[in-house]
Amino acid sequence: MNPAPTAADHPENRMSVVAAAPVALDHLAWLEAEAIHILREVAAECARPALLFSGGKDSVVLLRLAEKAFRPARFPFPLLHIDTGHNFPEVVAFRDARAAALGERLIVRTVDDSIARGSVRLRHADDSRNAAQSVTLLEAVAELKLDACIGGARRDEEKARAKERVFSFRDDFGQWDPKAQRPELWNLYNARVHPGEHVRVFPISNWTELDVWQYIARERLALPSLYYAHPRAVVRRRGLLVPVTPLTPPAPGETVETVSVRFRTVGDITCTCPVESDAGTADEIVAETVLTDITERGATRLDDRTSDASMERRKKEGYF
Amino acid sequence: MNAPVHRPQLVDRGVLRFITAGSVDDGKSTLIGRLLHDARGVYVDQLDAVRRATRDRGGVDAAPDLSLLTDGLEAEREQGITIDVAYRYFASPVRKFIIADTPGHEQYTRNMVTAASTADAAVILIDATRVRDGELLAQTRRHSVIAHLLGIRHVVVAINKIDLVDFDAGVFDRIRDAYAALAAQIGLADVRYVPVSALAGDNVVARSARMPWYAGPTLLALLEDLPASRNDAALPLRFPVQLVIRAHGDTADDYRGYAGQVAAGVLRAGARVRVLPSGEIATVAAIDTHDGALPTASAGRSVTVRLDRDLDVSRGDVLVDADATVPLARRVEARVCWLDREPLDPRRRWWLRAGTRTVQARVERVVSRLDVRTLQTSTAVDQLGLNDIGRVVLTLQQPIVADAYDAIPATGAFVLIDATTHQTAAAGMIVAPFAADTEVA
Known part of the structure; x- marks a missing residue:
């Protein structure tokens, strides 16, 4: 297969088209403005949100976006980390330092606590705890009475995520039903839930891995x-x-x-x-x-x- | 795999969101797969999965079926259908693209309306082998009507499977003429045409050598050059307040700012603005961002506004130019697309959400219903069901800035949320504030 030529390579392509109007926002500014809008919607519409912060790059981006959305005020939500107990120590240290530098409250709930409670059982002590995080997260949602969890998931990550809403409804079992998602129109998000239900909110849904790295470079964000x-x-x-x-x-x-x-x-x-x-x-x-x-x-x-x-x-x- | 094409980015034209309309039979999934593949929006491991799936479906030695790239959920793969709108991403050297890929089967209207609500452009796919005697399929008409209804400004008609009609310029011309007549009838102003073979890749990203009669741009080049988003900065100012940002500093100066995304027009420091619905006037003292103050902020930007005096401003209020005439209304006529499985029952109550304002709403009456299959409007109706598009008159508990959707989409759009189930029940577009009840600020 030959290298894919870019359409713009062909001079004749430029002849019959109308020159594009100047844009106010480049693509990172557009994505940033959208994400700030989403974060502010959570703050305005939800009573008890939390922002999931692991120290990973996507959640580091979320923290910068939250600064842009709410400073000079404090964040209107705590940071929450669901710790598998199998994290790289350096990332955990980074997580704590970052929360402290921002002066924001960090809540940590651990898979080990769920194991101690008996709600998580592993077949082998060293099994991946990735899937077990779901149990600990839902326990934290119930304990903290959260009605919204803000996360750094992106639609480009995986095909099941491509159909995820920005405000994604979870029933009182914390379940996602892909066949019964609320339609999401314009930028008019529906955050309404009954007690026990919650929404997951993904402000960087429309970002790709490349966008995230370009943003990290542009904002000079520190990472583990x-x-x-x-x-x-x-x-x-x-x-x-x-x-x-x-x-x-x-x-x-x-x-x-x-x-x-x-x-x-x-x-x-x-x-x-x-x-x-x-x-x-x-x-x-x-x-x-x-x-x-x-x-x-x-x-x-x-x-x-x-x-x-x-x-x-x-x-x-x-x-x- | 292709050798990567990486060149320094000379110009960043921002983001273009578009929908693709057409059925699976028209080659829609193949077209999207081709666009992603040739523009390098596909990775090797995704392509490997597609190769495996092509083999699993009996396509031994076949070229990978690019339509499988857009397969999503387990239930969809099992049933061979798509259920919901999926979002796809790719970037060319000048622009980032977001495709809203809508399923072509069940609940088509609901999904297409959802996808179209955020789209700048629509790619309408026409299968060249299925147009007989210049007669377009009913679905092409339907898709075009919905695109127009949602205010999509730019339409690109991709005339597909041109290889199956021997790259015949006459077929292309006849379809283009037929569509031009339809576009004129509907009122679509900006329509462009490109002959493609999604399967073979002709004129999708790479120019075809097999259609010397076509001198125009490829599909990707057309999408790269479309005007970026709706030119909302040229519209009158609308700044819906999302929330009030307050901070108590060490000094006596408390911070009080109004956060929001400029929905239309340009906000300027020093300009006089009116707060609606209260009607009070103030001057913009500063437009703050975390990166410093701005002299102006145009549509699309998220900022925090400080005013020169203390007013009672809260979420749901809209800042507009002080001298502008803006319709405020408690009764509006609107087009709605019904999205809920439960039909519109006028005895119910809804939350109407427009901009950042939420008010209670009742449906006073159903004016008419548009049959999207026949495009006939009937007025002898009293309810709307799932996927129906109709006109209704709404009564609101509080006044809202009732811009016509066709004039200012960002403030003319609303959703209805069922007050009991919390389902998003309808997508709405204001046609006009009700004259008898309109107060002019």
Whole structure:
């Protein structure tokens, strides 16, 4: 296959078209303005929202957008982290430092607490706790009486997310019913819920991974350093680079090697893999993201490979 | 996989949102798949999944079926249908695109209205093999009417499967002439035409060498050059207040600002504005953002406004130019598309949400219903059901800024939310404030 020519490459394409009117907003400014509007709608329409903050890049973007939406006032919601207990220590330290620097309240609820309560059971102690987060999250929603959870999910991440609303309704079991979503028109969001129900709100629904990195570069947002290239001990497994940690030791016969890598997503240690990279700055990552051939989750997530529909199933069960 | 095309971004034309209208048989999914694939909005692992799925469906050695790229939910894959609007993303060197992909089957009107509400443009797909004697399909007419109803300014007619009619310029010309007649009848002003083969890729992203008679741009080039969004900055000022931002500083100066997204027009520091519905006048003291104050903010921007005096301003109020004549009304006539499974029952109550204002509403009467299959309007109706489009008269508990949707879409649009079930029951577009009850500010 030949390189895809860009339509703009052809001079004759320029002849018969009307010159585009000047635009007030470039694409990042457009996305930012939309996200600020959504965050303010949550603040105005919901009684007890919380913003899910993990220390990951998408939630770091959300915090900057919240600053833009509400400063000089405090955020009208606390930050909430559902901690699997299997996070990279550096990310947890970053999370705490960021919340402290912003002067905002951070609430942490842990999968370990759910395990202690008996509401989460794992077959093996070292199993991925990614899916178990749903239980802990719904317990936190009930405990804190939340009527809205703001998250950093994007529609480009996964095909079940492509149909997600910006204000996405959850019933009193926390379930998402993809066949019975509320129609969402213009920018007129419907946040109305009955007691026990809640909405998940996704201010960066319309952003892609590239948009996120361009925004991080433009806003000079600090991130946990494992988003940038660093040497790391890994093993190659099923086409992925699996980091060697106490939770993810090498299997018999696997060779441990040190590779220059960066993480594209930062989740549960047991299912998050880095990619080979020498990109040490946000601008270099933007350049790599323009060129990349593999989706963010395809390159990095062991758990999504289980089935084509694994994200959709987890979402129906209350997952973010 | 293609070698990547990466060039420095010379110009950023912002975001263009468009819908694609047509049925699966017209090759709509294939067209979207082709657009994503050729514009490099598709990744290798997604393409691998498509190759596997193509093989699973018996297409051994076949080229990957790009229409499978747009398959979404489990139930959809099982049933071979699409249920809901899906959003797709890609970017060319000059612009970011958001496609709202609407299913072509059940509940078509509801889904297309939803997708069209945020679209700047519509790509209407016509299957060149299915147009006989210049007779367009009923669905083409239906899609075009809905696009016009929702105020979509730009239409691109993609005449597909041109390879199956031997790249015949005569077929293209006949379909273009037939559509031009339809567009004139409906009132669509800006229509462009491009002959494509979504399956083979001709004129989607890459120029076709097989249609020397067509000298115009490819589909992607057309989309790159469409005027960005609705030119809302040229309209009169509308600033719906989302919420009041208050902060208590260390000094005696408390901060009090009105946060919102400029819906239409341009907000200027130093300008006199009127607060509706109260009618009070103030001067814009500052337009604040987290990145500093702005002298002006045009439609689309999210800002925080400070006024030069203390007024009672709250969520749902609208700032307009102090000297403008703005319709405020408690009765409006509106077009609505009914979205709820439960039909419109005039005994019920709804919340009407327009801009940032929410008021209680009753349906005083149903004026007429448009049959989207026949495009006939009937006036002997007293209710609307799911997917119906009709005209109603609404009575509101409080006045709203009742702009006609065709004049100022951002403030002429509303939704009705069922007060009991909280379902979003209808999409509405104000036709006119009711004359007898109109107060002019």
